[in-house]
Amino acid sequence: MGACVSTSSPRTRVRRKCHRRPKRFCRKVPSSVPGETKKRNRQEVSNPALHLSQLQWHHSQIDATVICQEEAWFDTVSVLESDSDDDFSSVHEGFNSIKCDIRDIVSGHEKTQGNVLKSVLPKLVNSLSFNDKIISVSSPGLHSQRRQSTIIRLSVTRTSIDEVETDEYCASKMHLFRPRAGLIIPRCKEEKPTSGTWSAIEPSNFTLRSSSYFRDKKKSPAPNTCPYTPIGLDLFVCPRKINHIAQHLELPSIKADRKIPPLLIVNIQLPTYPAPMFLGDADGEGLSLVLYFRLSESFENDISPQFQDSIKRLVEDDMEKVKGFAKESMVPFRERLKIMVGVVNPEDLVSNSTERKLLNAYNEKPVLSRPQHSFYQGPNYFEIDLDIHRFSYIARKGLDAFRERLREGILDLGLTIQAQKPEELPEKVLCCIRLNKIDFIDGGQIPTLMRHGDNSFSDSE
Template sequence: MGLCGSKPKGCVRGRLVPSGKRNRRRRRRSIKRRISSLKLDSLSTPSRPHSTPTCAARGSVDAAWFDSTSVLDSEFDDEFYSVRDDEVSTEGENGKGGEGADWNNCGLLPNTCLPYLAAAGPSLEKRRQINQGTPNLRRKASSKLSFKLKEGHNDPMIFSPRAPLQKPIAGTSVPHCPVGKRMPNCWSPIDPSVFKVRGKNYFRDKKKEFAQNCAAYYPIGADVFFSQRKIDHIARFVELPAINPAGDVPSILVVNVQVPLYSATIFQGENDGEGMSVVMYFKLSESYSKELPNSFQEHFTKLINDEVERVRGFPMDNIVPFRERLKIMGRVENVEDLHLSAAEKKLMNAYNEKPVLSRPQHEFYLGEKYLEIDLDIHRFSYISRKGFESLNDRLKLCILDFGLTIQGNKAEDLPEHMLCCIRLNEIDYSNYQSLGI
């Protein structure tokens, strides 16, 4: 039976032995075991050095510890190594000591392999059943391991079924869809003229017109990332395309829409938590300086440089940042496909295509060749949050048109022009990964 756990320490074959003799006998037995295991090792694998500190390649007996199809991967085996010098089992699979037991110890010195295998994990036969058996066995083994890992390790990079992305290339998670085709989980370019903006005579007739068919930036990609907390300035964690800067205007525009995935409450003190970032990337139009009027170009330069302006008010004028003119344009193109109730349909018709000023729930980050705009829906009002919350489950059915413009507050600022625009086709956010930061 190997080591005796139920008898006194000096008990050998029913009689007590003095400690000095007991230690000498123990040393002789350990020397014999080392010699026999080294001989066996040299016969079985003559080309392999005896100092190999692992049991991974010791034949089919230990192969079950390195199961490639279950959650019990080789990188987790360190958890089951013992660090105590006085707890080395000499039992083999047949329950007896000898050379068979030495094979289970890999022919190495004590405590360099897995002692007490039966206590450390499932038996060899059980692990073979897990490896080759039904999904229920694998699921049980996975749940037991996940419980064990929660106590020991906290590295999501190892234990997550889909590891976080590390410095991904921008725009690779959401594919591009050609114009004229309808495909789920993709983005496509869209004409700026689908949006209605303030026309030339808006301050007289309050009418809106379709925007001119030109924009400052055109889409080149999109990403969706999960996160436990909001990710600000997300351009730091992705690899942006190499585009030469064009004068004082950034060559790339990054729009990061931070969408919460937790429930909204009326008296919510927290405005951060689990959510996703819908990131859209745009490239400066080659005809930016030709197609867009000088007034729009001047306004965009003020927005980039974070300049301020004087706004008339009562009882006195106010000095406000020019960035507060940034306006979000959004429209659901396929409302009839969402299967809305009567109340939901009424709200959708009332607020669909309704522009919204992004202030104060926005942040700007200016890089060497890019400008990033973060739109923080976590900080929106309760009513707006509830609307987005009800729409989250239907995003995989929505064809959503998104755009940005700079609001015209004076007659000379009109008509408004589109800063950027893109179409997101039926985005199912459950298909995407988190971003390693």
């Protein structure tokens, strides 16, 4: 019996020992317990070789469709996320968190490949679309996106983006000091108009007062002769209005052997800021559309003596008597100057009935330039400045509405001297030119004209 007692006693202790421990703890304990994980982390930090070998082992255990840490390091997308030195301190922490996620995936047999992609892939790379990252560069929240990034990377794609930004910046900041006149907008010599060019047109394209206008108020196509022919066109950005623009340009050297200047320069000053209800100083950032004309070689033979005399009076700032309600008054002859603007393809510019009515009301209707004009004279030129900044609110508002769509429009511009007496009829065109779909929105392609005394770029801005 003693033998039986001695043999049963150990068995009883074994049963009691197993009985105290819950059944779920009887299985084999996994090797990656928390205590060992912490110990292993300390060893990995102190032993770089062990750390590298374990990382390679983890990479070999991941499916080929999952992006590993090494692939994410050479990711050309995430470089656009951050370029701040403040994010460098979070690189090591982000690396450890990603490594732990990979270890959990390898040790967890219940996760499928789809679960791996859903759980780990967003942590490694926020987006796999390079186009999306390019769009985010120009978005307002770029600064916040950069601050949230946890990895700083270098990539050759960043260099290409910098070049594009540099090129755009240089184009938008292109400054010209005393450029040669007529080199910005090229001339189109073909029958079919080319976008961004100018063409010479016949004066008969404009409808002016006919020989019987004072009897029947009828108009007819203008005579097909013109004292000035177009030779060039320029378009400049002006931080402020530039008056007497000819003194800031290199003009053609043409001798003035007549009483009438051989060069006629028309400077059309266009505002680019939103049209205010009240003019104020009527100045600000805008464009200068500069037209260059040369006196016709057949001026003496083709132009009537009466019209030659009118041109001389315009240049010499002659005064004339005008009958009023109470008495006669002396008025400058230059107040007869009229502007003519005609849209060749109006249907390409209008988008609704209101714009169509507005365009029809002003299209091909000569308008007196007074009092929004100025005149300057040089050794061989006569300059006319037309200040659109000081036009009526409706006119400026209409121009602002159509300015972006003028790149699709073909415009005929011209000047004439209004006839006040029967002997001055029919009205004749002083100068005219056609603009072929010229873009009046500065996207960096329009240079800025620098004036005398502007020693730096900042002085003109």
